[in-house]
Amino acid sequence: MAQTQTANRESVSANARRQAVFAEKMRAAGRKRIALWLTSDEERLVRRLLEQRQTELQLESEFGVKIDPQAAHQIPTSLRDFTIQEVSPTMASKMVRLWHSALPNIPATNIQRNRRYACFALVCNGYAYAIAVYSSPVNRHLDDGATVELRRLAISDKCPRNTATWFMARCEKQLQSKMPEIKRLVSYQDTTKHTGTIYKAGNWHNAADVRYVSWARTRTDRAPSQSKSAKVRWEKQLNS
Numbered sequence: 091m092a093q094t095q096t097a098n099r100e101s102v103s104a105n106a107r108r109q110a111v112f113a114e115k116m117r118a119a120g121r122k123r124i125a126l127w128l129t130s131d132e133e134r135l136v137r138r139l140l141e142q143r144q145t146e147l148q149l150e151s152e153f154g155v156k157i158d159p160q161a162a163h164q165i166p167t168s169l170r171d172f173t174i175q176e177v178s179p180t181m182a183s184k185m186v187r188l189w190h191s192a193l194p195n196i197p198a199t200n201i202q203r204n205r206r207y208a209c210f211a212l213v214c215n216g217y218a219y220a221i222a223v224y225s226s227p228v229n230r231h232l233d234d235g236a237t238v239e240l241r242r243l244a245i246s247d248k249c250p251r252n253t254a255t256w257f258m259a260r261c262e263k264q265l266q267s268k269m270p271e272i273k274r275l276v277s278y279q280d281t282t283k284h285t286g287t288i289y290k291a292g293n294w295h296n297a298a299d300v301r302y303v304s305w306a307r308t309r310t311d312r313a314p315s316q317s318k319s320a321k322v323r324w325e326k327q328l329n330s
Contacts, residue, residue: 258288296323
């Protein structure tokens, strides 16, 4: 009995030492421990804000690109202030999660596994404001070797007007330079959230209405669908 009590005390003492070391590291990093009473909705909001901030810090640390600034004087007012920068799928995935309204999840591996892919960021003075992700079409019937799909277009709400159309046009030029064999672009519009304005402005044409079909019909190991709404497939022929 005495041996058991001694072992328990030693175990508690070891745990206390580990907790003390961890707490000291957190204090040295400028962190504080706080306790909050939150509703479920408040908890989700706090987790989302913390996740967003963590992503911003990772982008700055790993890739040297910061996310759109809060200071008004640093926010671009003209599209001429922007440049286009190709970025990695890992960085693109994090940026999509920050800004995309309907489909925030696109893992880097989901981009990299395609025969063709490219990710372009909209940058000004070291800050990123938008991301475009292109890859081989998800629909294998469209993957003819000359077609690429615009999988995600996500833009900060701090961008000037008409940023989306301007950004897409510059990305298309970059894409043609990187993949001269590509002659056609396809993309899908969520009918519950958008009206297709950016595609119309960019000289895309409405190619088909597409109803929702669950991936589970062919694959049971896929992640849940992020959107179950009907889509419009838009297409654009690229000039040689």
